[in-house]
Every structure is written in C-alpha cells, then in structure tokens.
Amino acid sequence: MQSKLGLDFKRVEHARDLSGKIAAEVQKFVDNYTTVAVERTLCRLMGIDGVDSNEVPLPNIVVDELKEKGVLNQGALYFLGNAMAATGLTPQQVAEGISDGSIDITRVAAQNREKIDSVLAPVIEESINRIRKRRMRREEYLNTIGEGPKPYLYVIVATGNIYEDVVQAEAAARQGADIIAVIRTTGQSLLDYVPFGATTEGFGGTFATQENFRIMRSALDKVGEEVGRYIRLCNYCSGLCMPEIAVMGAFEGLDVMLNDALYGILFRDINMQRTLVDQFFSRAINSFAGVIINTGEDNYLTTADAFEEAHTVLASDFINEQLALLAGLPPAQMGLGHAFEMDPELENGFLYELAQAQMTREIFPDAPLKYMPPTKFMTGNIFRGHIQDALFNIVGIWTNQGIQLLGMPTEAIHTPFMADRYLSIENAKYIFSTMKGLGNEVEFKEGGIIKSRAKEVLENSIMLLEKIENEGLFLALEKGLFGDVKRARTGGKGLSGVVGKGDNYVNPFIKIMLGGK
Secondary structure, eight states, X not given: OOOTTOOOHHHHHHHHHHHHHHHHHHHHHHTTEEEHHHHHHHHHHTTOOOBOTTXXXXXXXXXXXXXXXXXXXXXXXXXXXHHHHHHOOOHHHHHHHHHHTSOOTTSSOOOOHHHHHHHHHHHHXXXXXXXXXXXXXXXXXXXXXXXXXXXXXXXXXXXSOHHHHHHHHHHHHHHTOSEEEEOBOTTGGGOSSOOOSOOOOOSSSBOOOHHHHHHHHHHHHHHHHHHTSOOEEEEEOOGGGHHHHHHHHHHHTOOEEEOOSSHHHHHHOBOHHHHHHHHHHHHHHHHHHTOEEEOOGGGHHHHSOTTTTHHHHHHHHHHHHHHHHHTTOOGGGEEOEEEOOSOTTSTTHHHHHHHHHHHHHHHSTTSOOEEEOOOTTOOSOHHHHHHHHHHHHHHHHHTTOSEEEOOXXXXXXXXXXXXXXXXXXXXXXXXXXXXXXXHHXXXXXXXXXXXXXXXXXXXXXXXXXXXXXXXXXXXXXXXXXXXXXXXOTTOSBOGGGEEEOOTTOOOHHHHHHTTOO
C-alpha cells in the first residue's frame, strides 16, 4: 500500500522477520509443554462440565487427579480415552466417577492406542461441529441483518450482575453500540478455575462463566434482530484459565476475546512459561471459532510514558501478530492494540497520537485494530474528559481504526451509567459521520512532525526487536523491556501447572483447528 507517512516497508518487513524469529523461539518451548489449563480445556472439549458438591468444576477434578498422581504429562485425553475404551462410559461419566471416588483413572487397565483413538474420535468430531455451527450462526446473522460500519463502537458493561448487564447491554445496542464487552470481575484472571452458572455478585465486573456467556449472547441476538444489525459480544480469555474461557466462548458464540500473549505476565504476574503455553491453544481455538482477539498493548502506556515508550507498543504488536499466525489466526481476526494515552499537557500531543495511529494502521492493514481511549490522564472534570474522548474519536475515524473502545465522561469516577454511555456513543457517531472522509482528503507534510514521529517510533521499535531477538523473549520480560515491568522466568503465579509432554501425550484439536484433519 502507498504510505501516507512515507514509511519504509523494507524496514517494516525487517521488523516482521525479527518478530517471526522471536515467536519461533517461543513456539519451540510451547510445543514441548502443556498446562493444567490446557488439559482442563481438553476436558471441556470432550463435553465434561458441571461441578461437584463443593462447587469444584469437574474439569478441575479430572486434571487435579492426574496432577496429584504425577501423570499429567501424559495428557487428559490419553487417560480419558483409556477409561472410555475400558468401561464404555462417556467422558462426563468418567469425570463423575473420579469425583465420587468410584474410578481411579490412573489404574484402569491399559488399552491399545487404536482403541483409545476410536472412542475419542466421535466425541472430538461432535465438539468441533459444535464450534463450527456457532461460527455459522454468526455468519448467517452477518449475511442477513448485517452489522454497523467500522470503526465498531465498542462499549463496556460492568455491573457485577449478569442480568443487570443484559439490561445495560440492550440499552447500549439500541443507542448504537456494535460491540458489548462484559467486563470481568476484579481478580478472576488469578483464579485457576472457571466459576459455574449464572452469577450476580461480581466486583468491578461480572464473572466470566459459560452460563453468563449464554445469557448475554441470547439477549444480544434478540436485540440485534430488533435493531437490524448484529451485535458482537466480547469477554476476556486471559489469566490462568485462558484456553478454557476461549473454548467456552467458542461454544456460546462470543465474537471478540481479550487474548494477549504478554498481558497476564506483565500486569497480573502470571508466570511467563504458563502464559505462553496457554496463549497458543487459546488462539488456535479463537481462530477456529472466527473470534477476533484483542491484545493489551494499551496497558504499557498506563505504566510507562506514552510518548517515550510508544515503540514498545509497536514491538509488542509485531510479536503478538507472529505468535497469532503460528496459532492459525488470520490478520482479519487480530485486533492488535494501541492507545491514545499521552499527557494532554504535551505540546503537539494530538499530532504524535495521529502519527502513531496512522503508522499502526499502515503496518497492519488487514487487522481490525483496537484503539483504546484516554484513561491515564482522566480526572473528575467530565467536560475536559469528553473533549479528550472527542479528540480520540477524531483520530480513530481519520486513521480508519477497526474497533473504537469509547471513553466515558465519568471514566475516573465510577462505573458508567447508561446516560454516560449514551453521551459517548453520541460523541463518536457525530464525529464519525461529520469527518467520515477526512483520512482520504488530508496528506501529511514531508519532514513535518507527523511523518518524523512515525519513522522514529518504527526505528525505535526495530532496535527493541533486535535486542529481544538476540536475547529471547523470556530474558526481555525479565529485564522489563515492556511497560517497565520486570518478571522472573520462574516467578509469578501458575508455574506449578506447567509440565513437559510425555510419550503418550496427544491433542488432536490443535491439528484440526490449524487446518489439518
């Protein structure tokens, strides 16, 4: 494409080459390991669901049993398949037997591999078809009632009560929202299990559960038919249950998932080895389900200076892109992240923000980029905040962003009221309409601030990627090269849930989801 910024695309390709090498090195590690979250995900893909009398999810019961017996490295599918072949039970019945103590899955007589594969095959096919049907349902809606124009208007609901979330989500859809993100309750990313059923008592958000996904998806389908456009549903498959929540979303028809390779490491202190293994399977699932992932690069600019550290955002976008490609995710499903987070007192800050948004758009032309609103410098002055959000919206339409997460006037005060959300949508719709063709009308001055800034950020990003490629991503994270946050390779939460794969290990879902048979 012709660069309005005069970017040297040979340098862009060099950055992609560096990122590809970084991602390939990570993948060498990922291919040799599994985690408790991956194995619980496989249990869910085999149809295991529900909880025991103590409210412990049955996938946890199965995987914890294998872990305690020291055989998790052989994989949940091997032991489930062996038990199914020996007893004729379903995966759900096997899980219930483990739960009530009637089955010791590690002591079932060993069956031959051919028999194990034959009992697993129809269950795997049923699960795959369930995800396919969900994807087809979305595509049918898009082909019949259609959807809103890009940038999609993305708003949040965060009451803690799924039923109240539905009321607010329906109102937002009628006001013009295209994507509803149900904010997840504070701290859920650190739970090593997924709660069960509908929930009404979250803090700062609502628990991500499969039943909550079903309730909201059903409500948005109804309101989408009413307003005559498909409404996308977003949630979070990040944290210690990343792939589990991905498959629950795939089953229930979610459209967008927060799914970053590095976010949990940097901002939730989840062990980097655990996260990098989990992100691969979660992205394979999202790819197969047709889900757009959102990455969390905007968070770097809340812990580090948005002007000085802009290049780290671009470097992370490059790395996230390459890791996503390895998981089979096409660019059209990569909602790579960036943000409008510079200090409003910075002279010419708008020009720098414009330069970076245009640069990101040109470098990732096929990605539905997710552009995040100003948050770090929001105050209790809602009038100034509304102006900051308006400037953010101007840059969004000018540079043709894909997903515009709308800022709220009361961003720094409380969870938004419905009226706050209405004002934000009204603000964006007005600007998007009155400035619709602006990006096609305006050229940038040669040697000016905007072109110079874009080239500077790209070159700084390449220097960072060269350093990471030389040292490896693990060491880069230990040194705090992203967001000024340092993490130890053997530190953080969840490392005990990482195991090397044994001789009997199998995960046929990966091959199927990546396009194999």
